[in-house]
Amino acid sequence: METLQQDLLIILPELILALGAMTLLMWGVFRGDGATGELNILTLVLFALVSISVFSGAPEERLAFHGTYIADGFTRVMKLLVLTGAALAVIMSARYIATERLRRFEFPVLIVFATTGMMLMISANDLVVLYIGLELQSLALYVLAAYSRDSVRSTEAGLKYFVLGALSSGLLLYGASLIYGFSGATGFDAIGNAVASGGQNIGLTVGLVFLLAGLAFKISAVPFHMWTPDVYEGAPTPVTAFFAAAPKLAAMALVLRVLIDPLFAIAVQWQQIIVFVSIASILLGSFAAIGQTNIKRLMAYSSIANVGHMLVGLAAGTQEGVQGVIIYLAIYLAMTIGTFVCILAMRRPEGMVEDINDLSGLAQTRPAMAAALLILMFSLAGIPPMAGFFGKFYVYLAAVNAGLWPLAVIGILASVVGAYYYIRIVMIMVNGEPAAPFEQNLGFELRVILFGAALYNLAFILFAAPVIAIAGAAAQALFN
Amino acid sequence: MLQALAFYLFSGVLVISAIMVIAARNPVHSVLFLILAFFNAAGLFVLMGAEFLAMILVVVYVGAVAVLFLFVVMMLDIDFTELREGFLEYLPFGAVIAGVLLAELIVVLLAWNFAAGTTVTARPELPPGGISNTEALGRVLYTDYFFVFQLSGLVLLLAMIGAIVLTLRHREGVRRQSVARQVGRTREEAVELKKVKPGQGI
Numbered sequence: 001m002e003t004l005q006q007d008l009l010i011i012l013p014e015l016i017l018a019l020g021a022m023t024l025l026m027w028g029v030f031r032g033d034g035a036t037g038e039l040n041i042l043t044l045v046l047f048a049l050v051s052i053s054v055f056s057g058a059p060e061e062r063l064a065f066h067g068t069y070i071a072d073g074f075t076r077v078m079k080l081l082v083l084t085g086a087a088l089a090v091i092m093s094a095r096y097i098a099t100e101r102l103r104r105f106e107f108p109v110l111i112v113f114a115t116t117g118m119m120l121m122i123s124a125n126d127l128v129v130l131y132i133g134l135e136l137q138s139l140a141l142y143v144l145a146a147y148s149r150d151s152v153r154s155t156e157a158g159l160k161y162f163v164l165g166a167l168s169s170g171l172l173l174y175g176a177s178l179i180y181g182f183s184g185a186t187g188f189d190a191i192g193n194a195v196a197s198g199g200q201n202i203g204l205t206v207g208l209v210f211l212l213a214g215l216a217f218k219i220s221a222v223p224f225h226m227w228t229p230d231v232y233e234g235a236p237t238p239v240t241a242f243f244a245a246a247p248k249l250a251a252m253a254l255v256l257r258v259l260i261d262p263l264f265a266i267a268v269q270w271q272q273i274i275v276f277v278s279i280a281s282i283l284l285g286s287f288a289a290i291g292q293t294n295i296k297r298l299m300a301y302s303s304i305a306n307v308g309h310m311l312v313g314l315a316a317g318t319q320e321g322v323q324g325v326i327i328y329l330a331i332y333l334a335m336t337i338g339t340f341v342c343i344l345a346m347r348r349p350e351g352m353v354e355d356i357n358d359l360s361g362l363a364q365t366r367p368a369m370a371a372a373l374l375i376l377m378f379s380l381a382g383i384p385p386m387a388g389f390f391g392k393f394y395v396y397l398a399a400v401n402a403g404l405w406p407l408a409v410i411g412i413l414a415s416v417v418g419a420y421y422y423i424r425i426v427m428i429m430v431n432g433e434p435a436a437p438f439e440q441n442l443g444f445e446l447r448v449i450l451f452g453a454a455l456y457n458l459a460f461i462l463f464a465a466p467v468i469a470i471a472g473a474a475a476q477a478l479f480n
Numbered sequence: 481m482l483q484a485l486a487f488y489l490f491s492g493v494l495v496i497s498a499i500m501v502i503a504a505r506n507p508v509h510s511v512l513f514l515i516l517a518f519f520n521a522a523g524l525f526v527l528m529g530a531e532f533l534a535m536i537l538v539v540v541y542v543g544a545v546a547v548l549f550l551f552v553v554m555m556l557d558i559d560f561t562e563l564r565e566g567f568l569e570y571l572p573f574g575a576v577i578a579g580v581l582l583a584e585l586i587v588v589l590l591a592w593n594f595a596a597g598t599t600v601t602a603r604p605e606l607p608p609g610g611i612s613n614t615e616a617l618g619r620v621l622y623t624d625y626f627f628v629f630q631l632s633g634l635v636l637l638l639a640m641i642g643a644i645v646l647t648l649r650h651r652e653g654v655r656r657q658s659v660a661r662q663v664g665r666t667r668e669e670a671v672e673l674k675k676v677k678p679g680q681g682i
Contacts, residue, residue: 065627106645132631143642
């Protein structure tokens with residue numbers, strides 16, 4: 001007999017986060033905007049507490065609130081990754097917010113709310129919780145995108161994201177209602193049973209398509225990627241870094257959960273969709289990025305291509321493939337955050353610059369930063385022995401083992417195209433005429449993150465064994 | 481007998497007030513008739529034993545929606561006679577659309593046949609043990625879906641924070657009431673006595 005206390009113990013991480021968010025909010029309201037600095041620190045403490053609470057949770061599967069919430073080995077790993085991404089985003093934002101006069105105490109509070117939503121997405125075991133978690137996350141992200149409210153670009157980004165996000169939520173809800181209608185349940189376990197016993201059903205397939213359309217928007221996979229470049233470009237840079245890291249992880253975890261857990265019996269149906277979405281994302285991400293001159297837009301296309309590569313592992317539909325996706329996510333987080341620290345460092349006395357040509361001659365003006373960016377770019381391009389290579393290696397290995405040869409060939413060829421624009425950045429940095437130098441205001445904490453990320457990418461081979469083992473255990477938890 | 485009487489009373493008033501909503505010349509009267517229609521519909525729900533639905537209808541539609549309508553009608557200066565000007569001009573086209581819709585409805589109704597056993601599955605489950613509607617709904621909402629209910633509250637809180645973050649501006653130079661300062665004023669600093677000489681002014 002489950003009691004409320006047991007349920008509350010299982011959802012303890014989310015509980016701490018939600019209560020913490022409200023406490024931080026009250027703190028901010030009473031202390032005013034001057035408290036942003038101390039709120040940042042408190043937010044990090046909160047994230048650390050939640051991480052401990054997630055980490056100390058038992059790795060076996062536990063259900064709460066009539067099976068609408070699930071905690072297992074998979075959620076544990078994904079939550080720790082998301083918390084890391086969110087904490088890094090908070091650290092990255094601190095200095096930026098102070099210099100750009102965006103100092104309002106709501107910023108860390110919104111990030112904590114967004115993180116609560118993401119944790120719920122990861123732990124969702126029911127269509128209703130899935131949707132509420134998604135909305136909690138999205139709503140906070142809409143506001144964060146428009147956070148620099150006096151900037152036209154930022155408000156435009158927020159509005160665009162909001163309108164398209166609302167549309168995608170509509171698609172997702174439509175799909176969810178069809179799945180509910182044809183399986184008679186909203187809980188993933190019950191849907192799984194209905195799907196397994198009911199066999200193929202046109203209504204379920206249509207519902208699946210709409211559900212995937214809504215989720216594809218959240219991971220910015222083609223053909224639902226249109227918002228990504230504009231929002232990435234318009235949003236304040238630390239917010240963009242946050243967008244590229246944590247929500248992608250959470251949405252990807254959600255996709256994995258939905259497709260592997262309840263809908264595994266109709267894998268034949270969703271595999272076609274995932275293969276198409278994956279190829280389209282890789283191709284578009286690789287080719288459209290070539291013409292970009294703004295580095296934030298370039299990173300947007302890069303993230304579209306990366307999502308495509310991740311989906312290759314999911315398309316395989318095997319435990320090995322899911323393991324590859326989780327490894328890829330862990331590497332992608334480090335690559336993205338590191339690159340965005342470099343973008344944050346692109347500041348001249350007249351303000352932030354975002355053009356790729358502004359990096360010209362960086363190897364002479366700022367050699368250490370150039371070296372770190374070089375490692376990150378090589379890693380994104382997938383050149384061995386950088387981490388990015390291993391990310392791609394495991395997903396493609398799984399795809400080949402599952403017999404998806406054409407997908408693997410197209411993906412690898414397109415990633416060669418993708419390597420072109422990463423290496424172009426390196427060429428500009430190394431060979432270009434030195435442009436006016438950037439300000440030396442990176443700060444200690446950002447330097448630690450940048451060189452930590454670069455080191456992680458460079459020496460991934462040393463950490464590879466534990467990362468792969470953890471990802472394997474997480475994938476196994478999902479498949480059991 | 482009494483129930484049938486009540487039913488015809490509610491239905492009659494409902495139909496008449498619904499007609500008056502579109503027939504009344506004054507838009508404020510229209511909205512007031514709409515509210516009357518809502519109340520009568522609520523009465524019909526009570527007769528059917530759906531007391532919760534009746535309350536919700538009154539609370540949500542009368543309390544919020546109708547008052548909102550009234551606001552719109554009274555605050556915005558819309559000239560309704562102007563809106564009705566093109567009525568005759570568009571009447572034939574509107575009639576054609578109405579005719580098509582009617583034909584479609586008739587076709588659907590003629591082609592409608594229930595699958596075997598539909599009536600059994602579609603009937604709502606009566607709550608066991610003489611629990612009222614309200615209680616049963618409350619159990620679903622606050623016990624079975626307690627978790628989701630709380631999370632929805634979180635979403636609403638976030639929406640409120642978001643609206644404040646994006647729109648609240650503290651403008652400089654706005655005079656606000658400060659009760660403490662008002663109370664703290666002394667007679668000496670508030671009142672000044674001046675001797676005014678006759679015929680000169682200050």
